[in-house]
Amino acid sequence: MFVSYKWLCEYVDLSGISAEELAEKITKSGIEVESVEVLNKGMKDVVIGHVLKKEQHPNADKLNKCLVDIGEEEPVQIICGAPNVDQGQKVAVAKVGAILPGNFKIKKAKLRGEESNGMICSLQELGIEGKLVPKEFADGIFVFPNDVEVGQDAIQQLNLDDQVLELGLTPNRSDCLSMIGVAHEVAAILNRNVKLPDPSFKTSDEKASDYISIKVEVIKDNPLYAARLIKNVKIAPSPLWMQSRLMAAGIRPHNNVVDITNYVLLEYGQPLHAFDYDRIGSKQILVRRANDGEQIVTLDDQKRELTNGHLVITNGTEPIALAGVMGGANSEVVNDTTTILLEAAYFNGQTIRKASKDHGLRSEASVRFEKGVDPNRVKMALERAAELISQLAGGEVLEGIVEVNHLEAQPKSINITVERINEVLGTSIEANEMVDIFNRLQFEVVEKEGTLTVTVPTRRGDIAIEEDLIEEVARLYGYDNLPTTLPVAPQTPGKLTIYQEKRRKVRQFLEGAGLYQAITYSLTSEEKAYRFALEKSELTRLALPMSEDRSVLRLSLIPHLLETAKHNRARQMEDVAVYEIGSVFIANDENEKPSEKERLAGVLTGIWQEHLWQGEKKQVDFFVVKGILDGLFDLLGLSGQIVYKQAKRDDMHPGRTAEIYLQEELIGFVGQLHPFVQKEYDLSETYVFELALAILLNKETAPVVYEPIPRFPSISRDIALVVDRNVSAGELEKAIVKAGGKLLKDVKVFDVYEGEHLEAGKKSVAFSLRYFDPERTLTDEDVMRAHEKVLSFVKEKFGATLRG
Structure with missing residues (x-):
């Protein structure tokens, strides 16, 4: 509802209160004033002029040369291109030096060789929206009625010296969809009288x-x-x-x-x-x-x-x-x-x-x-x-x-006690003060032995129960005046659950690693729904979808994250790293309600690291994404229980994809998109991952144990094992850790070789092993015994031999 301040003054005496002050008081009483618009928009020196003479511009077919009386000693010449300008009209004239909306300054000018001393204005040029301009003046200048006086302030005549309050009304306050309704509200707030029209006619x-x-x-x-x-x-x-x-x-x-x-x-x-x-x-x-x-x-x-x-x-x-x-x-x-x-x-x-x-x-x-x-x-x-x-x-x-x-419109009568109002508000307002509040609202009220009988006028259809009356008292008493009280019920301090704490840590870690959080639609198309799904499910369809593209609930977060990456690359944002934590919807049958499962997914493409000074660029690859996930698993205390296994999945690159297991349970996958899918989304080399986050966060982990800084040196041994090409480095590492016993503290892969110096179908995987005992300095014999166990175990299990 737009409320003219000057118009409102006809119903309520607003002397001493500016539009801004009134807006603040209305807002504090419970109706939000969203803005106060000053209609003149900084304009000045716009007057009413009288067109004394109009003739065709000698050098332009669509311009007219007008002689205009603007209330000064001499009329001025103004060049005007409006099709409806004519002799005898009263028009708005921006004089030389005038300022129009947008800080547009009017200067002397020459148009096609003819001097122009000002500007004849349309309403649009005076800041009025085109859709509000009367149709006859929509494509030209505005013409005033003949009874206006030349030289008067045109801004004032057009009521543009007014201010307009925009009320953000809630649905229950339909009484303020009128000037008289707003006047009643303002009069109650200011404790002033309302002056209503009194129609009379013959x-x-x-x-x-x-x-x-x-x-x-x-x-x-x-x-x-x-x-x-x-x-x-x-x-x-x-x-x-x-x-x-x-x-x-x-x-x-x-x-x-x-x-x-x-x-x-x-x-x-x-x-x-x-x-x-x-x-x-x-x-x-x-x-x-x-x-x-x-x-x-x-x-x-x-x-x-x-x-x-x-x-x-x-x-x-x-x-x-x-x-x-x-x-x-x-x-x-x-x-x-x-x-x-x-x-x-x-x-x-x-x-x-x-x-x-x-x-x-x-x-x-x-x-x-x-x-x-x-x-x-x-x-x-x-x-x-x-x-x-x-x-x-x-x-x-x-x-x-x-x-x-046949309309029966009787005002409602509601009984409420003073004690009840004070109990709800936590106040100690006297009965006579409450009576005064209801009188200001022009509600009839009778007080008897602490009970108020309030008769609500029909204009306030939103008031029907005791709580509505309590709200009216609170509004006009002033929300700022209500005391601060605590609930009587027993309280427990709020805190995050363990699951929520872990989820927050996940977000912080991924954002610290350089990924941005995205939030995408839960609804997708039937075509995209099955893609990248971590587990099989029936689709959950909407009965009344907005469109085919938003007709079913998603089974994976990745398809819409790929749309996000595509959207960014189409706008020259070549390097994209985004993640999302959201729900997928799994159902065993089309007719059953789906269960909501929380997932974590990410999409990375482009340059991951760039040092312009050193001339170094690092593209996103499989090991960048795997490194991020390893850091995440380590943060959650699960790194020792995670296993990556090479896998083939639909829409994923057959040689650069791994499924991720928590012990023996499949919890996700990571890898490069299949080149055909990259082309479909117009992406360069792109890597994705999706994890069953709920499983990860609900997994119980051992408490963190801190160890003192070691006082004794460690001993490292490097070995290069020749094994069949189909044996993964992960399987070898797991076997080495198992065989190394308590002295083996760290195992790292530092080289993989396949080539002419090895037999066909073989590869060499080199590991660095670090042995350490916190209680003593190890001897070569200690290390050799543990090292021999490792070599014997991998030879027995994988037929591994040391590379010569």
Whole structure:
């Protein structure tokens, strides 16, 4: 809701309170003011000018040379390209030295050889959105009414010296979808009075009931329908003050009658609609449900097919409006309209919501009906609009309101004790102070022996129970004034679970290693769902998917991470290293609910390390990714239980992929994408991994044991073992560790050789072994005994021989 500060001043005395101060007070009372917009946007020296003379520019077909009186001693020459500029017009002129929005400064200039001393402005150039500018001025300059005075401040005349507060209303506060509703709120906050309009007008001797009758078939959908008939209306532009207020509220001006209905909608929060009486085609208004397949052309010139779920206003046979949403083109007020049927009604919010949603039409009217209008303000708004039409359009209001009224709108009465309010708020507010708060809200209240009986006006449909009254007391007492109290219940300090602590460590480690966290969709396409899945599963399909690309729940995190890498590389981000911790959804049957399992996945491509000074670059490869995972397993205390086994998996490179086992349980895989998949995603050499994170984090590990710095030296031995090519280095390392006993503290691979100096089908794997005893210095004999055990064991198990 956009609230004009100057307009609000007509209902509440805001003297001594700036727009910014008011915004802060409203926000502190529970309604967020999202912004305060200054409409003039820093403009100055823009005045009203009178075009005395207009002639064609001698050197340009689309420019005009204008002589303009701007209220100074001599008129000035201004070159203007607007197609609608003409002699005799009153226009907005930015003088030389003026500043327009965007800090645009106006200077003397020469255009095609002719001097220009200023600029004749359109509303868009004065900072008003194009969609709000009246259609007749959308493609040219704005023309003021003739009664404005030359030399006056154009900013003031256009109401651009105003400030607009944007309220971020929650759905329950529909009472503030009107200026009067906001005025009640502000008056309560400031403890000031509200000045409301008091409509009055003369009626003619003719009776409205002689011209129209009303029948409502669906009382539940439309318990109140009221109408007035107004004759001899003259359609013309509405006054400038009304146009400027509508534009400040985000509504485009049309003509005086339509603008009045919109103005009253903003003022009272009650939607109205004006029909051209002569175009209705009958003397009857029938409100009913539409027939299936029935059609109506609405004011936006769209043909809309109706169903029995939609409420329509008809002339007895043919729909002339989609009730509460938009009028029909067949009864629209046009330039030659002279007689108006003015409608004010109370429609069921759910019925209006359905029609609005079905047709994709969310109008200012439908929003208010959906959220709820004040039932006791329906006819008040009708009277206010009739008054304005008689004043601004010369209309003659016929005697009487024609109505069907089955609406029962009684204010709610709620009892609550002073003790209960103080107990909930933790305060000690006196009863008389609470009574004062409810009086400021204009709620009737009676206090008797500590019990308050509060009668809530119908404009506050959000208040129905005790807790709502407690909230009102808290709001106006001031949230800042509520004391700080602790809950009475027993408390335990909050902390992370062991699982959460470990997951946080995983994130910190990966980000410290240089990977960025990504968050991708849980929904994917059926084609991508099975790719890279760590375990087999049935797909979990959505009943009503947004699209085919988001129709099933994912089984792996990798496909969308690859999309992330592709997206970055398409924008010249060649080096990508991302990870994600998220859930996959595993189901044994299509009809059963899936179980959620947490996974960790990563995608790395491009340069991993670069030292420009040394001219060194390190591309991501298998061992970079494996090194990151080894560091992660070491952090979790699992490095001794992890085994990598070469594997072949779909979409992965057949020679550069390993499955990862925790003891004997498969927990993930790591490797390079298959070249075909890399090409599919337009990626260079790319490595991925995915781990069953829940298994890793739930695995119990031995507590960390700290050892003193060794006092005795260690002894290293290097061996090169010749084995069959299919024997992995990991298997050899595991065997060496097993055979080495307690003296063998460290084993590392430092070379692998295959070539002409070895037999066909053989390879050499070189290891560095470090022996150490923390209690004594080892002798060569000690090391030799342990070393011989290692050599004997690998020879027996793998047929390994020492390379000569």
